[in-house]
Every structure is written in structure tokens, then in C-alpha cells.
Amino acid sequence: MAQQQSFDWWDGRLPGRPAALWAGVPAQATPSPSASSAAAAAGAGDAPAPAVPAPGAVDAAEVYRAVQSSEAFARIRRDHRGFALPATALFLTWYLFYLVAQAAAPELMRRQLAGPLNVAWLLALGQFASTFLLTWRYARNARTKRDRAALELRWDTQDRLR
């Protein structure tokens, strides 16, 4: 029984856990731990279709589709992808350029700049610098634009799923 108790403990700790996620198992009925672990998504088996909601339960699929098409969610998604996708393209291109430059233009990479520093070392330090810079910009973007809105939408969605 110890396991069951600890499971109940964290289940109760997190408010607004959507019961409808588990193929319509009501929140009050003790959910079998394995049912929840094997089915983070509705339907542990092979059924690809969304689970049929039990009578009285909210249709989770409807809620998710409604939230997905809402303006608030569109803004969160835009704020995430608008930064993350271009930034990923940028750093991957910059890294591949750096990598291919070693193979394609070794002479250019050997050119001396100042003291023992050559182009290759400058680009290497540039990779460190760009990694730190992008990390900082991404963190700031997420903190100022996305975090609060995402948290509000999370509680809102979980309320609608209850």
C-alpha cells in the first residue's frame, strides 16, 4: 500500500490535473498508477482515435482544439517559434559554416590576426560567445513574453478539462 499512498500524495499535490486525459476515468476513482503512466496520452492500447469520454466528463479533444485555435495560444506559439526556429536555423548555419570552413578553406583559417591568434581561434571563440548570447536572448524572450501567458492558459485549460 505504500506505493498507493505516495501516488495519492503527489496526485493530490498538483491541482487541476485533468482527469479527462485518462480515457475518461473520473478523478475521484483512484486512478491505477500504471494506467496513468502507460497512458500519458489517452488510450494506452492501439486505438489511435481520441478516447470516448465517459458520461459527464468533458471531451478533452474538444477543449484542446478550442485552446489551440484561441488567440492567446496563437500568441504563445508565435512568441516561442518566432524566436526558437530562426535562432536554431541561425546557430546551425553558423556552426556548419565554421565546421565546413576547416575542411574547405584551411588556408584562410590559418591567417594570423594578432599575436598567436588566427582566424580559426577567433571563430572558435565566436562560437562560445554566440552560444552564450543566444542562451541569454532566448531566456529573456521566454521570461518576458511567454511565461506568464503560458501559465495562465495552463490553469485555464486545466479548469476546462476538469
Add this chain to the structure above:
Amino acid sequence: MSARAALAAGAWSSGRHGLAVALFAVVVLVTLGITLWAGRRGRAAEDFYAGGRGFSPLQNGLALSGDYLSAASFLGVTGLIALYGYDGVLYSIGFLVAWLLVLMLVAELVRNAGRYTLADVLAVRMRARPVRAAAGTAGLVVSLLYLVAQMVGAGSLVALLLGTGDGPAKTWTIVGVGALMIVYVTVGGMRATTWIQIVKAVLLVAGSVLLTVLVLVRFHGDLAGLMRTAAERSGAGDAYLEPGLRYGASLTSRLDFVSLGLALVLGTAGLPHIVCRFYTVPTARAARRSTIWAIGLVGGFYLMAVVLGLGAAALVGSAAVRRANPAGNTAVPLLAAELGGGPGSTRGVLLFALISAIAFATILAVVAGLTLASSAAFAHDLYAGAWRRGDGTQVTERQEVLAARLSAVAIGALAIVLSLFAQRLNVAFLVGLAFAVAASANLPTLLYSLFWSRFTTRGAVWAVYGGLVPAVLLVVFSPVVSGTAASVLPGVDFHLFPLENPGLVSIPLGFLAGWIGTVTSREPADPARFAEMEVRSLTGAGAV
């Protein structure tokens, strides 16, 4: 010079490595203590796989860098820099840049959508059984490859550090490290593993800072002077500071390096033991902040590794480093002895033993993390998620955790046996291969599921196998396995593929297979399930 050579040759072993042995014993006792303490605090699946999800961003950031900075980084990368200068630096950059992908596209979304493993994320949208079977298999293969690499490295390293040479000492080290990791994971689960990572990361960073400061003090803060002296004492002159000393011999070797670089930068986001870590914090925001800590720690570490590698070349000399170990793996301990006042002095002995013990702790922590990730892939994805049971019942949580503990023992034993046979293989190659398989099999399916609305179950399964199978096959038919004197099977030659690292070919194949699988699917993607994936991954609604 002769004193250094004697140290390098391992003739230093006459009782003086007693201190190192004592410190190794302290590391083992402390980690076992942590395991016993942590193992008593909760026995649910949540505790075993995710350490109770109560770690702070700083703690998890330390643990992430602890999981990531293996002995291959601490000793291998610094050794490469000591021997090959700039080309060693080039090698370390892929390891750092890879974290941007983890930060921006993986950490938060995976934390929100999943539960314990990478396959949980796929199961949000896809039919659970086939994708869990595929992703669980790929997770096991990646973790086992990485595990064997670390254990082979541990064997030769401990033998080297203790001056016991080859043979039985190596074998017993592998068996001992394997037994320890089994105990950590079966008794302590994720909570013990995480605390071991935290302790190790703090030790590693403290040791690196200490040595870096000592090197900089020795050169009065003159970095240009450090670079010039390193180039002088490397025996290669100016070429030491230029690209091409290691990876520039031919077009094939340069292409091989591009392949490795691609695998490094795309593989990190698909490593099961890294993905698992995001479930030990309570929220996606905490997952992001722990990744930021990890980037700071990993980046800072590699910057220090540059100074340490240059310092080893400048103070110990590349020739002495190579004499001690042809791959340069003992450059940092030798540097420590030198900075302490030379191999003969008390402080030199002390610093050497201290740095060796940190390297040992590094190995123990990384193998524990890997064993945990592979037991989660087995028990949570394959045993509880993918395999059919005759009576059609679900596995209970208690059964699943028991299976996870038992599989940790079995996987540990398997890793020990494989490592004993793999002792001839190059450690850096094995790590590069694990990254290539992770990038080919795990990354395409993960990114498609998170971002592509039309992605289907067939696409997911094809993406995993379409990356996994070519990656493994290309290695079998590469010069690593046959055809050259350094191959696993030096006597025969059936190599068809010129590169040692398959990433350049197998990563695009993984993405291509996922796309073909999707467009040829008979069942279309379910827009409702994609809506759930998008909403959950970006807002955290319904996240555990």
C-alpha cells in the same frame, strides 16, 4: 624531464599512488552513502524515474552538466588539446553548441508533454505500442553504446592513474565500476543518481577552476604567452595553433570530422539520459532554467579545458603527455602534478591524487546516469508500454518499478560483458557513435512529433528505425570494424563506407524516413491529438 618521464611510464607506482587509492575509496564510500540516504526516501515510479520531480533548476543544471561532462570531456578533450592544439578545441565546440538545440526546441516542450522518457512525448500523438517499441529500442541502443564507451574508458583510465598497467587490473576495474553503478541505480534510483551527479559536477568545476587559476598564475595571466609556450613545447610549432594537425590529413578525414561535428551538435538533444533529467524538475520553466545553468557550466568548463590543455602542452610538454598515454588521457593529472611542484613533491602528489579522484567520480556518476536511462527505456517503454501480455492486463506501478530495478542489474551485467570484449575500441569513437545514433534515431522523430501537424505513427516508427539501422550498418561496414590495422577485426576487409562516423549519411536518412513514412501513411494524422500535443507542450496543461 626524466622525473616526468618516469611518472609518465608509471614507474611512479611504488606506494606513492596510495593516496590516490585512498581518495578513490572515499569517492566510493561517499557515493554509496548518498545512495543509501536517497534510496530510503520514496519508492514510487515518480521517485525511481524522476527523483520525485522536486529538484531546483540549479541542482538539475549541475546534474545535467554532471551527466554530460564525462571522463571523455575532462580527460579526453583536454588531452586532445594538449596533443593537437586547435583541433582539440574544435572538437569541444560541437559539445557546447548542441545545448542551444536542447534549450530552444527540446527542454521545455519535452518536460511539458512527457512523463519519464522520450517515448512518452511520442505517445501523446501516436499509437503507443509501436512508437514505444521503436523509441525504447533506440534508447537502449544509444545508452548501451555510451555506457560501454564510459566503462572501457574507466578501465584503461584507472589502470593508468594507479599505475597498474594493463591486464587483470583493467578487467577488475570494469567489473567494479559496473557493480557500483548497479547498486547506485537499483538502490537509489533517480534521486541518488542526481545527487551523485551534483556532487561530481561541483568537484569537477572546483578542480578545473583550481587548475586553471594555477596555470594562469604560472603565466602571470598572459594568455598569448601561454599559447606561444604551448606551441613551442608541443613539437609542432605554429601548426599546433592552426587547424589540421589531427583532422586535416586528407579529404576523407576532414569529411569524417564534419560528420562527427554534425552528430555531436544534433545528438545531445536525443540522448536518453539527458532527456530524462528534465523530468526531475517541477515545471517547464525550471527545465529551461536548469538548461541555462547547464550551458553556463558546460561552456565555462570547456573554456577552462582550453587553458588546461594548453597548460599541459606548455608545462608538461606534448611528448611527455603522449608517452604517458598515446591518446593524451592523462594530460590533466600530469598537469596537476606539475602545478603542485613536480611529481616528486608532496603537493604534486596531493594534487595528482585529487584530480585523479575527481576523474574517477566523473566516471561513476556518468555510468549511473546511463544505467538509469536504459532501465527506464526498458521498463517504462518496452516492458510496461510496448509488450503485449497474454491476459491483457496492465502492468502495475509496483511491477514496473521492480522491472526497472531488475533491468538495471541485467543491463549493468550486459554492459560489463560488452565492455570486456570492447576494450580494444577507441573511447572517443564509441562516444561519437552514440551521439550519431541518438541524432539519427531520436531527434527526427522528436522534432517531427513536436512541430509537424501531419506526422503519423508510421512516420514516427520509420524515422526511428530509418535512422537507427543505417547508423549501425554503416559502422559495421566502416573502417572501424574492418580493413585497417586499427580495426576491430584487423585480419579481414569488408569495409564499404569510407567514414568512421555515420552521422553525415544516417541523420538525413532518419529525417527522410520519417517524411516518407508520413506521406505514405494510410491513416492520416489526427488533428485533435496534434492540438493536444501543441497545447500541452507549450503551456504545460496536464503536465505531471
